[in-house]
Amino acid sequence: MVQDAERTTDDTTSGGRDNPGPGRPDPGIARIREAAAGVWADPWWTLPNLLSVIRLAGVPLFLWLLLGPQADLLALLVLVVSGITDWLDGKLARWLNQYSRIGELLDPAADRLYIIATLVAFVLRDVVPWWVAAALVLRDLVLTVCLPVLRWHGYEPPDVHYLGKAATFCLMYAFPLLLLVQEPFPFADVARPIAYAFTCWGGALYLWAGILYLGQVVVAVRQARAKPV
Known part of the structure; x- marks a missing residue:
């Protein structure tokens, strides 16, 4: 279920219908800035995040292999390596206690990009x-x-x-x-x-x-x- 991350104070109302007074910032914008600050405050240079970045870097290579030389076996190898790093970065995050918000965003982003890249290539090749x-x-x-x-x-x-x-x-x-x-x-x-x-x-x-x-x-x-x- 969606987790309520809303923070309320005595002088700030909640629920997206706030009516800020003169000179007071919009609470909705303040909440977005708060969430963004939490992401930037996370540790970035961790081993799990590095593996996620490597997975992301493999997306254009994977797409080029499918559409350029149509080297399907090499593209398959890139996909297998992506799957291994996907499993490994989750394991390392638990073993090393290196959880981060940016890591939680990078991991599904890589999955989605691989899916989209594969679908685009498969449509262009009539698969x-x-x-x-x-x-x-x-x-x-x-x-x-x-x-x-x-x-x-x-x-x-x-x-x-x-x-x-x-x-x-x-x-x-x-x-x-x-x-x-x-x-x-x-x-x-x-x-x-x-x-x-x-x-x-x-x-x-x-x-x-x-x-x-x-x-x-x-x-x-x-x-x-x-x-x-």
Whole structure:
């Protein structure tokens, strides 16, 4: 559920309907600045964050390998390395106690960028229909727009839902398999239906998780507006 990060004081009302007096800053803007200050105050140069930055740097390389030389096996290697670093940065954050807000933002951002880059390449190479990619990309765009709305009303972004994790898991398995079946190899006929099954399951779960996140945002905004001034 969306966590209420709103802070109230004796002389400041809450819920996004504040009416600041003359010379008093808008409380909504103050809350956004407060959240941004918290991100910048976090430790940046940590080993988990470095791995997340490496994952992000691999996105343009991955896209170039798919669209330029169409070196699918090398692109698959980049995707595998990304998956390993994704698992490793979470483990290191727990082992070294190096949690940070910027790390929490970088990790899902890398996942989303890999998904979007893969979908763009697959559409351009006629691997998946354009409307499938458009639906998944639109889902991410809508949720991205919701984040500043939540901040404005004093809420943190929603926690990652288990359906969202399952959807990302399915898509991260589907994409390598889809890359494999583009190359001639002995088990391509066996891998092809598995690849498209993971794509269908992952895509459906991805959209459903997006609807659940959007519902959480709507409930949070309504609760904020319903609070007395």
